[in-house]
Amino acid sequence: MTITRKNGPLYLQIKKIIKDRILHGVYPLGSHIPSEPQLEREFNVSKMTIRNAIQELYQEGYVDKRSGVGTIVIRNTSFSKLSKGKRFTEILVEEGHQIQKQHLSFGWTQPEPGTELYEKFGERCRYIERLYLLDGQPYIHYIHYISSRVDLGEELDQSELPSLYDRIEESRITLEQFRDRFTVAPAQDETGRLLGVKPGTPLLKRLRSSYDAEGSIIEYSIGYYNTELQHYLITYDL
Numbered sequence: 214m215t216i217t218r219k220n221g222p223l224y225l226q227i228k229k230i231i232k233d234r235i236l237h238g239v240y241p242l243g244s245h246i247p248s249e250p251q252l253e254r255e256f257n258v259s260k261m262t263i264r265n266a267i268q269e270l271y272q273e274g275y276v277d278k279r280s281g282v283g284t285i286v287i288r289n290t291s292f293s294k295l296s297k298g299k300r301f302t303e304i305l306v307e308e309g310h311q312i313q314k315q316h317l318s319f320g321w322t323q324p325e326p327g328t329e330l331y332e333k334f335g336e337r338c339r340y341i342e343r344l345y346l347l348d349g350q351p352y353i354h355y356i357h358y359i360s361s362r363v364d365l366g367e368e369l370d371q372s373e374l375p376s377l378y379d380r381i382e383e384s385r386i387t388l389e390q391f392r393d394r395f396t397v398a399p400a401q402d403e404t405g406r407l408l409g410v411k412p413g414t415p416l417l418k419r420l421r422s423s424y425d426a427e428g429s430i431i432e433y434s435i436g437y438y439n440t441e442l443q444h445y446l447i448t449y450d451l
Contacts, residue, residue: 243285
């Protein structure tokens with residue numbers, strides 16, 4: 214795949230891609246990540262760039278490097294406080310599922326005055342539209358609206374999508390509050406097509422708002438889940 218220096222040091226971009234694959238079950242717990250020569254060929258970079266990326270993952274506790282054995286995944290959950298916002302994905306990955314993301318569209322949008330989106334972001338905000346696959350089957354259709362304060366980079370590679378929460382952290386924004394609302398909504402034509410269900414099929418609709426320490430909204434996401442494929446799960450730590 215192609216990476217670009219426009220989006221920062223190459224080894225950090227590769228580290229983030231591999232980390233994202235770990236967190237979404239592409240490289241399961243206890244499995245080996247591809248060898249250095251394989252990663253060199255995939256990303257078309259030098260051996261040192263790959264080694265620096267792996268070293269970052271090792272220092273963060275995601276992998277263990279064993280001589281003569283290879284690099285093994287030893288953790289598949291996030292260390293970040295934002296992991297509270299990812300619990301559902303982590304549950305699925307821990308159960309052995311694989312989550313994949315497909316890029317649908319990306320850009321700027323200008324909300325209409327008087328709409329909920331305008332009240333949240335004003336005249337302009339970024340958006341990312343994605344389709345999430347559960348073990349290869351369409352599962353969630355999401356549109357993420359994001360404050361212009363978040364640096365999403367200059368390009369989005371369709372084969373590897375950046376973690377939204379990683380980009381928020383890299384923009385030096387700390388999220389302090391999440392607010393989720395759940396309802397049931399009928400599948401509209403486009404969502405039904407993407408999820409492979411008939412228009413009008415009841416879907417779980419999740420609306421998430423994320424705020425910084427000053428109470429300013431950073432993210433507003435609208436997701437439609439095909440719960441016939443997998444129920445939505447919530448866990449509580451006591």
